[in-house]
Amino acid sequence: MKLPDGWRKERLSNISIIQTGIAKNQNNIENSIELPYLRVANVQEGFFDLNEIKTIRIPHEKIKRYKLISGDVLLTEGGDFDKLGRGAVWYEQIKDCVHQNHIFVVRPNNKHIISEFLSAQTGSTYGKKYFISCSKQSTNLASINSTQLKAFPVILPPLPEQKAIADLLSTWDETIEITERLIQAKEKQFKGNTQKLIDLRCTEWTHIKPKNMFDLITEKNHPNEELLSVTQDQGVIPRDMLKGRVMSPDGTTASYKHIKPGDFVISLRSFQGGIEYSKYQGIISPAYTVLRPKIKMDTDFYQIFFKTYIFIEKYLNLAVIGIRDGKQISIPDFLSIKIPLPPLEEQKRIAETLSVTQQEIDILKQLAEKYKTQKRGLMQKMLTGEWRVMSDVVKSYEENTKHQSAPEKWHSVGAEFNAHCE
Structure with missing residues (x-):
């Protein structure tokens, strides 16, 4: 560079x-x-x-x-x-x-x-x-x-130019922080509604064993299917959405398990974050356990339920075992515990109610990610010197030793950057 x-x-x-x-x-x-x-x-x-x-x-x-x-x-x-x-x-x-x-x-x-x-x-x-x-x-x-x-x-860069660049970027920081706080408020609302609609109702519902609700899927030899990753924050997603966060598998993927939309996945860290849901078809590492519903259920309801505090602490915790490198879920134990099975219509009503707030959270997260992407792009331009702060703006920072708010001229810089992003 x-x-x-x-x-x-x-x-x-x-x-x-x-x-x-x-x-x-x-x-x-x-x-x-x-x-x-x-x-x-x-x-x-x-x-x-x-x-x-x-x-x-x-x-x-x-x-x-x-x-x-x-x-x-x-x-x-x-x-x-x-x-x-x-x-x-x-x-x-x-x-x-x-x-x-x-x-x-x-x-x-x-x-x-x-x-x-x-x-x-x-x-x-x-x-x-x-x-x-x-x-x-x-x-x-x-x-x-x-x-x-x-x-x-x-x-x-010279200190005055550092200060000028930092002030410009602070505009994005403030917007990102406001959006993140909105997300936190919505997540708090979602948690409260979940407790009211699920946690406090669990004892009223019929409980059955997961082995009577799901089949274990071990289909392999689908090397041409899309490679998927299992995450705690986004569920099961295409690996290329992780933008370099994981390494590609070494060698063949013939042993990787086939997964379809509507399947659930028990991961190595499910004892912390619950069971993940897949909206995609593809293949995942053989280290994961794939569950496919074999009875009528609302998968939107169970997508929410399997991430709730009460499921992780009260139900899933019964299947956690300690191993040499930490903890993991014992699949035989999980299949033998009993979990709630509300009436199908009630599953749908609860899922519809909670999905509204979840969609709002997802939209806010997408917006926050857009702001972060804009900031990263702007920083890359400013950091490499491809875009330079105007000399008269830098001079104003040289003349003022105290930290000051971003000059009005940042509006034109921000407009130019947004034009590049569109």
Whole structure:
């Protein structure tokens, strides 16, 4: 990548302090204090979800080591691919807050880089490509360590241009955050309606064993069918929709299982997120268990039910077994537990009611993803120097040492970018 004159690259460790967080299972309780701490769930892409903040006991002598300060850039070490290098800038929204060991804190040297510009860069296509390229990967999972993070090659324009670019991108951040909060509100509404219509009614319904409701499907040798992936957030989807989040299978796919629309899938992580649903026909890894309904049922109802808290905790938990590498679902145990089977018409009514809110959530998520895509595209243009901030705008940042709101001229830049996206 050829950089514009005056721009340079620098290792992240040369322009910042990088630290890991406190381990949750520490037993040092003497001379300690209970403080709020951030978990991976709190650190989203470009903002923090602070609706649920947990606390942890920490020795007094370690407070300074783990305490967050305004301007820290927080990055998650991994998990699902979308959590890899996900992060935002901390502005001390919570006083005396510390962070979990699965979150990296980058404390930039503001003589070289501003926090907002660094956060935007790590969240850009450029940043994501780097993290994915050096991450440790397994099926649908990836993680980075502090050594890899320290080696991140930061692109450094002059400080005034960094500030100008960061202010422009903040417009998208604000819009994304508003949309994400709308999603959270709708999901809270959906959860409340689910509890009312399903959780509180479960004991009233007939219960039967899954083996009487589903057939286990083990059809193989369909190598020409589309390759599908099983995800907790989107269900069963074509693998190419994951945009590089997973690796292609090695060798033949002859042993992969055939799956059809309306089938359900028990995954290696179903004990956490429930059973997934497929709207697609294709093939999936033989590690998954495919369930095909063999009685009349409303699959929309069970698509919702199999993701509810009461199903995962009350029913599915009975089939969870511990193995050497963690937990998984025992298929024989699952087939033998009893789960609710409401009357078919009641299944349909409940599904129709809940589907309205679910559709609203899906539309908002699509909108949020559109904004994120626009921001990533804009960042890619600005980061490489393909698009440059107008010289008079940069000059205004040189003349003002204090952070200011984005100049009016950003409206023309935003309009130009949107025209490219259409």
